[in-house]
Amino acid sequence: MDELREQRIKKVGELSDRGIDPFGGRFLRSDEAQACHTGYREGKEVAVAGRLASIRGHGKTVFADLHDSSGKIQLYLRRDNLEGAGLEILDRLDLGDIVGVRGELFTTRKGEISVLVRELTLLSKALLPPPEKWHGLKDREIRYRRRYLDLVANREVAELFRLRSRIIREIRSFLDRRGFLEVETPMMQPIPGGAAARPFQTFYAALHAPMFLRIAPELYLKRLLVGGFEKVYELNRNFRNEGLSRSHNPEFTMLEIYEAYGDCRTMMELVESLVTEVADKACGNLTPASGEAVIDLNPPWKRIPYRDLVGEFLGREDWFSLSPEEMAAEAVGRGLEVSPEMTPMEITHEIYEKCVEPSLIQPTFVLDFPASLVPLARRKKDDPDSVDVFELVINGTEVAPGYSELNDPLEQRRRFQDQAAARPPDATDAGGEIDEDFLEAMESGMPPAGGAGIGIDRLVMILTGAASIRDVILFPQLRPKKEDPNPEASPANP
RNA sequence: GGGGGCGUAGCUCAGUUGGCAGAGCAACGGCCUUUUAAGCCGUGGGUCGAAGGUUCGAAUCCUUCCGCCCUCACCA
Numbered sequence: 001m002d003e004l005r006e007q008r009i010k011k012v013g014e015l016s017d018r019g020i021d022p023f024g025g026r027f028l029r030s031d032e033a034q035a036c037h038t039g040y041r042e043g044k045e046v047a048v049a050g051r052l053a054s055i056r057g058h059g060k061t062v063f064a065d066l067h068d069s070s071g072k073i074q075l076y077l078r079r080d081n082l083e084g085a086g087l088e089i090l091d092r093l094d095l096g097d098i099v100g101v102r103g104e105l106f107t108t109r110k111g112e113i114s115v116l117v118r119e120l121t122l123l124s125k126a127l128l129p130p131p132e133k134w135h136g137l138k139d140r141e142i143r144y145r146r147r148y149l150d151l152v153a154n155r156e157v158a159e160l161f162r163l164r165s166r167i168i169r170e171i172r173s174f175l176d177r178r179g180f181l182e183v184e185t186p187m188m189q190p191i192p193g194g195a196a197a198r199p200f201q202t203f204y205a206a207l208h209a210p211m212f213l214r215i216a217p218e219l220y221l222k223r224l225l226v227g228g229f230e231k232v233y234e235l236n237r238n239f240r241n242e243g244l245s246r247s248h249n250p251e252f253t254m255l256e257i258y259e260a261y262g263d264c265r266t267m268m269e270l271v272e273s274l275v276t277e278v279a280d281k282a283c284g285n286l287t288p289a290s291g292e293a294v295i296d297l298n299p300p301w302k303r304i305p306y307r308d309l310v311g312e313f314l315g316r317e318d319w320f321s322l323s324p325e326e327m328a329a330e331a332v333g334r335g336l337e338v339s340p341e342m343t344p345m346e347i348t349h350e351i352y353e354k355c356v357e358p359s360l361i362q363p364t365f366v367l368d369f370p371a372s373l374v375p376l377a378r379r380k381k382d383d384p385d386s387v388d389v390f391e392l393v394i395n396g397t398e399v400a401p402g403y404s405e406l407n408d409p410l411e412q413r414r415r416f417q418d419q420a421a422a423r424p425p426d427a428t429d430a431g432g433e434i435d436e437d438f439l440e441a442m443e444s445g446m447p448p449a450g451g452a453g454i455g456i457d458r459l460v461m462i463l464t465g466a467a468s469i470r471d472v473i474l475f476p477q478l479r480p481k482k483e484d485p486n487p488e489a490s491p492a493n494p
Numbered sequence: 495g496g497g498g499g500c501g502u503a504g505c506u507c508a509g510u511u512g513g514c515a516g517a518g519c520a521a522c523g524g525c526c527u528u529u530u531a532a533g534c535c536g537u538g539g540g541u542c543g544a545a546g547g548u549u550c551g552a553a554u555c556c557u558u559c560c561g562c563c564c565u566c567a568c569c570a
Contacts, residue, residue: 003504003521003522003538003539004504004520004521004539005504007521007522008521054530054531056529056530056532056533057526057529057532058526058527058528058529058532058533059525059526059527060526060527061526061527061528061529062529063528063529063530063532065530074529074530076527076528076529078527079527080527094520094521095520095521106528107528108528108529108530109528109529110528110529110530112528112529112530114528114529128504129504129505129520129521130504130505130520131504131505131506131520132504132505132506132518132519132520133505133519133520133531134505134506134518134519134531135505135506135507135518135519136505136506137505137506138505138506139501139505139506139562140562140563141501141561141562141563142505144562145562149505153505195570196569196570197569197570198568198569216570240569242568242569243495243567243568243569245565245569246564246565248569373570374570391570398570401570468563478561478562479560479561479562
């Protein structure tokens with residue numbers, strides 16, 4: 001099994017013995033592979049470099065496919081046309097090797113533009129064989145653990161991550177044009193706040209102080225509102241010490257946006273414009289596929305209050321006037337588990353999360369959540385039982401929440417105290433300690449503001465049609481592999 | 495953490511009722527100067543995820559463990 005590697009190492013030695021460096025240095029390229037096609041001229045002199053994806057020996061000639069990040073160009077190597085060390089290298093060429101070649105462009109009898117190679121330089125000898133060329137790399141574990149092989153073997157995977165990059169660039173561009181300032185706030189926080197989630201804990205030796213990886217940047221971004229940055233955003237990683245699933249990775253990318261003097265409605269307009277513009281510019285269309293379904297991102301998106309939505313879904317306008325027993329019966333009838341101590345609101349929300357939300361494939365802003373469900377948001381003036389928030393749902397998953405932010409420091413202190421008091425004593429999530437430093441900031445005066453967060457990984461899933469969050473994160477979290485007792489025996493698994 | 499599925503050559507996969515470990519690609523040797531999933535002839539390559547058990551005999555059945563996938567739970 002190590003035979004393949006041994007053979008290649010032997011070739012490295014043979015080349016070195018002949019004074020040929022198997023791991024060459026700088027190579028000046030005249031063109032990328034794609035440009036050889038678009039800028040084709042018979043006899044044009046080119047220098048290209050890339051990885052060998054196919055080698056087809058043909059008597060005293062060899063055809064090879066060279067891949068670089070732009071695409072593919074075929075090489076035609078004739079023994080009688082190679083200069084210098086070319087022959088020695090050619091005799092020891094393997095799939096996966098990275099080479100640089102110089103030569104002139106021509107078109108083969110079958111009509112394929114190719115480089116008639118004159119100079120062949122070995123830039124990096126691959127010691128391990130690449131995955132199979134026709135079926136690609138399918139094993140999910142290898143694809144996630146050794147993503148570089150996935151990227152080399154499966155072109156559509158590389159394309160997806162390029163698209164992810166374009167999406168993020170367009171998001172920044174959109175916010176920049178709207179006058180938002182990108183900021184960076186601490187990822188290591190003494191008190192993790194801004195969300196209810198179990199944090200990762202670490203220890204800062206120099207200060208002898210426990211620290212937490214942030215679960216949200218919210219409380220720092222609000223400090224910046226106090227400081228006079230009126231339109232700010234942060235697009236970076238959050239960390240939550242919770243389970244893995246198709247839509248959860250412990251570190252995930254979040255966009256949080258705050259706009260002073262705005263509110264929930266301001267943010268709804270912003271999020272709708274942002275997503276549609278990004279989809280249009282990065283993906284070129286507003287109708288990404290999702291399995292069987294097609295998502296239509298064309299605005300305006302549906303906006304519906306929580307209570308109306310639940311009533312509409314269940315087909316009964318009188319839902320909220322039902323008795324707890326009738327509500328529980330409805331939930332059980334839908335295959336949900338309810339316990340006697342659940343409040344009507346809790347039963348309703350169970351139905352919302354398990355039945356209503358997954359049914360919302362097309363983009364929907366769910367508005368006016370019951371206050372008891374969202375303790376940190378501002379209540380609506382004309383309906384104190386509801387809070388002024390929205391939750392954007394697309395393809396059955398929450399993509400973006402938005403708030404009319406609370407800016408009353410006294411009310412905020414009460415909410416924190418209530419939150420801390422409501423925690424079970426054995427709770428491991430954040431929220432046990434009141435962030436006095438943040439409250440002090442608020443007491444200096446925080447402007448009213450709208451805030452929104454967009455889960456970037458989930459947004460990318462929607463725009464690319466990916467079924468799992470692992471398919472849109474380059475190196476998703478996996479269980480660490482046990483150390484190999486004999487590393488030398490298995491170099492592929494360090 | 496619970497339930498279900500999967501793990502066979504570097505990669506993609508077969509493997510029947512428990513009865514000699516297989517194919518294609520890749521590799522190695524040979525032929526071939528416009529091929530392209532090149533072709534033809536030949537060769538090598540296996541801790542069947544790991545350990546234990548049942549059996550005359552285990553890739554196959556049982557137990558435990560490891561890893562991956564799905565699902566539930568947790569999850570503003």
